[in-house]
Every structure is written in C-alpha cells, then in structure tokens.
Amino acid sequence: MSENKNILPQLPYSYESLEPHIDKETMLVHHTKHHQGYLDKFLKAIEGTDFENVYVNDILKDLKIIPEKLKTSIVNNGGGFSNHNFFWEILTPNSTKEPEQNLKKEIDIEFGSFTEFKKEFKEKALTLFGSGWVWLVLDKDKKLKIIQTKNQDSPLSIGLKPLLTIDLWEHAYYLNYQNKRADYVDNFWNVVNWKQVEYLFNLYIK
Numbered sequence: 001m002s003e004n005k006n007i008l009p010q011l012p013y014s015y016e017s018l019e020p021h022i023d024k025e026t027m028l029v030h031h032t033k034h035h036q037g038y039l040d041k042f043l044k045a046i047e048g049t050d051f052e053n054v055y056v057n058d059i060l061k062d063l064k065i066i067p068e069k070l071k072t073s074i075v076n077n078g079g080g081f082s083n084h085n086f087f088w089e090i091l092t093p094n095s096t097k098e099p100e101q102n103l104k105k106e107i108d109i110e111f112g113s114f115t116e117f118k119k120e121f122k123e124k125a126l127t128l129f130g131s132g133w134v135w136l137v138l139d140k141d142k143k144l145k146i147i148q149t150k151n152q153d154s155p156l157s158i159g160l161k162p163l164l165t166i167d168l169w170e171h172a173y174y175l176n177y178q179n180k181r182a183d184y185v186d187n188f189w190n191v192v193n194w195k196q197v198e199y200l201f202n203l204y205i206k
C-alpha cells in the first residue's frame with residue numbers, strides 16, 4: 001500500500017515487468033509524465049488552501065467541502081493522482097490470474113462465475129465512451145458492483161470502496177494496442193494483483 005501522502009509513489013515492480021501485456025514505454029510515460037502531471041496540477045490547486053496538507057483521498061471522499069473555484073481542478077487532477085495511485089497497486093508481474101478464497105466466493109454469488117464477471121467487466125470497459133475507468137467496487141451495502149467512471153472521477157466521491165480498476169484512457173494502452181481496447185482488456189487479466197484485490201475486499205467487508 002502507498003503511504004497516505006501527496007507524493008508520487010514508487011511502482012512496486014519495474015517498468016518492463018508487465019510485458020508483454022503492458023509495455024515498458026507505456027508504463028514509464030504513464031507513471032513519470034501522466035501520473036506526475038496530475039499530481040503537480042493537484043498540488044498547485046491546493047497550495048495555500050485549507051487542503052494543502054490533506055491527503056487526496058480524504059478530499060475526494062467529500063466533494064461538498066471543496067470551494068467551487070477549486071472543485072474542477074481537484075476532481076480532475078486530484079482524481080487523476082488518486083486513481084493512478086490505486087491502479088499501480090492492483091497490477092503485478094506475478095498474477096495468480098484469478099481470485100481465491102472469500103472474494104472468489106462472492107464473485108460467484110454476485111456474477112454467477114469468474115468468467116461471467118470478466119465478461120461484464122469487459123463489456124463495461126468497451127461501452128465506456130471516451131476516457132475513464134471501470135471498477136469493481138463494494139457499494140454501501142457491501143455488495144460487489146462493476147461501475148464506470150468518466151474522466152478522472154473517483155468512486156470514493158460517490159461512497160464506493162474500490163477493489164479493482166482498469167485505466168481506459170488511451171494513454172494507458174495506445175502505444176501497444178492502438179485503438180484495440182478489447183485486446184488491452186483481455187491482456188489486463190494477466191497482470192491483475194488478485195492478492196491485493198482480495199486484501200482490500202477482506203478489509204472492507206468486515
């Protein structure tokens with residue numbers, strides 16, 4: 001887990017280690033340019049405000065407390081910073097390829113099977129228009145849901161607990177997959193850190 005500070009986290013693996021599913025150049029640019037860019041703009045937006053020393057997720061959890069003039073920048077850039085912090089943690093070069101134990105059982109109950117779950121997740125990824133993210137979350141009733149978010153909107157802002165996500169901005173896959181989003185989604189399953197997803201599930205389900 002990354003520490004709760006507004007700094008760019010180190011990746012828990014090397015840039016090339018997710019190849020061939022996600023290529024080194026994409027990872028490098030994604031982390032050092034895009035992620036860093038969101039962080040820089042977010043820090044600039046909160047500089048000198050009451051939010052200067054508040055962790056991004058704590059701000060995103062309650063958008064009502066943000067003054068109107070800061071809202072767009074915090075939602076877009078704070079959201080971009082936060083979403084990528086989360087995304088790196090649910091990827092790994094050593095994927096077990098599927099969940100085990102409690103989460104596996106819950107996925108079977110909620111979606112019918114792991115295969116059906118992946119089908120729905122992919123369908124949500126392919127029908128998301130433009131840029132955004134698809135998430136597996138726990139809702140307020142602690143039920144598993146697959147949701148889409150637009151741009152850099154955070155599921156934290158609508159009271160959801162994120163477990164898994166895929167970045168569907170073209171910067172996440174265009175170098176390797178061009179416009180073939182479906183292939184990117186299919187290969188994404190090879191690098192999912194189900195241990196981390198399961199860890200979060202067990203943490204939130206209590």
Ligand SMILES: [Fe+2]
Pocket residue numbers: 030034084167169171172
């Ligand atoms: Fe991204």
